[in-house]
Amino acid sequence: MNIGRYRITDVADMPPALATVLGVVVIALLAGVVWALLWLPDHAKLRSPAARERAKRRKESQKRQKELRSRRESLQRKAARREDTT
Known part of the structure; x- marks a missing residue:
């Protein structure tokens, strides 16, 4: 089993609670990246x-x-x- 090579079907086979937690973590990570990019100090201003x-x-x-x-x-x-x- 290759750990780094999951397919969408592998995620679909996860228990619903685990898939929900994974989804929330991914969304939080994306939101954190966007927030960090928006609030970086702009030295040109x-x-x-x-x-x-x-x-x-x-x-x-x-x-x-x-x-x-x-x-x-x-x-x-x-x-x-x-x-x-x-």
């Missing part, structure tokens, strides 16, 4: 106003830094071109 404000400031700062970096690289390329032509 910004729950507090302070966290939202920090995220906004961080995003603006990153945007400013990107613009400054792009400007600096552009000036460096211009300076390199001037050196090449002279």
